[in-house]
Amino acid sequence: MDHGLSEPRPRVLPLQGQEDLIDQVIALRQSGQPIPEQLQPVSRLLDLLNTPLSACASDLLSDVTMARVLRHDDQSVGVPSGLSAQDEEALDALLLAEFDVQRVAPSLRERAAKIEAIGRTLNHSQLVAPVDLTDRVMARIESAGEARTISIESARPRRSWRMGDLVGVAAALLLGTSVLWPMVTAARMDSVKTACLSNMRTVGGGMGMYANEYRDSMPIATAGLGGGRWWDVGSEAGSNSRNLFTLARKGFVKVEDLACPGNPGCRECCVTPECEDWKSLDEVSYSYQIMLGGHRPAWSRPGGNPSQTIVMADRSPVVLKNARGEAVSPIENSPNHGGMGQHGLYSDGHVGWIASPEVTIGNGPSAVVDNIWLPRPVEMMIRQIQTQMQSGQGFIDLQRPVLRGTEMPMENDIFLGP
Secondary structure (H helix, E strand, O other): OOOOOOOOOOOOOOHHHHHHHHHHHHHHHHHOOOOOHHHHHHHHHHHHHOOOOOHHHHHHHHHHHHHHHHHHHHHHOOOOOOOOHHHHHHHHHHHHOOOOHHHOOHHHHHHHHHHHHHHHHHHOOOOOOOOOHHHHHHHHHHOOOOOOEEEEOOOOOOEEEEHHHHHHHHHHHHHHHHHHHHHHHHHHHHHHHHHHHHHHHHHHHHHHHHHHHOOOEOOOOOOOOOOOOOOOOOOOOOOHHHHHHHHHHOOOOOHHHHOOOOOHHHHHOOOOOOOOOOOOHHHOOEEEEOOOOOOOOEOOOOOOOOOOOEEEEEOOHHHHHHHOOOOOOOOOOOHHHOOOOEEEEEOOOOEEEEOOOEEEEOOHHHOEEEEOOOOHHHHHHHHHHHHHHHOOOOOOOOOOOOOOOOOOOOOOOOOEEO
């Protein structure tokens, strides 16, 4: 029995009524008249639809959306599309892959390749995804004037589209971007992490072969700086990156194996194994244990902690920012993977994902926390300042870089650069 306590159900306009409201707002905007209060929600929705989307997102999603709309249009007027369900799925996958057949799922790749070949034959060139389709759709809406309908011409039967139809397509693009684009971005980040992991494992194998030939030592080309700084990549004085580059120069790995796809600078890198170093700091993808000075770790050293000792990781954000004179957080993660963490190569040859640059060395009461971006004296100084801050007796100057480029590691000290 209804005792009058239930909440009133919201009244939902039929589709025709919703389209009439949209048309009213568009007509008022075109005539320059103010929008009544009862139509303000519709007006705000149209403003939202005009929100600019990223070029990549609008291209991919507009192609797929419009392809599906046109196929549905054919079926509604009794014209067969000529595509089976599998072919339609392969076409959508090809559009989302930006017409790169190799990026289509293996189960659809053969069908996608045939569709791509047909399109290339018809166009006499490689297929290219349409650009700024959303902008063109919205431009058609704005140029409609006082017309109530817009005619979309193509090789297919002529059909009249209402304003509400076009706004619906634009809304589908907007909502599709907000839902799907983060998923596409996450998939790309996973792909970069996987490729970087593979490269680092290859480097670990190369270091193992180097150690077999050089009495368990790690790659080294120079043990001194000659008055320079170890982050001066490509300088005659030498840098620590030159030590890592020894692996490629001596043929234990390829130059490409020392490049993380998450580093934009490595894409423009044109070094060859005949070089002795990269040409700039931005080209270096991985930070390597500082091999300058008197304390250099060995590969898989007996009696040490090879399973806990990191000898290489994704490039250090501390070095990058300090070299530019910028302040940085000592516990910041590598920029190679969006600051989410970094891969680390351990001296026993395995590779692991590290969510923080602060790692634990040793076990039990003797365990210590080591920041892989900093030498131990700097770590101790920061901890002392943090203790003073907790007692209200000190502060950290965030505007002053913590490194100068001449620091050296202590014994059993993980310190990676540049």
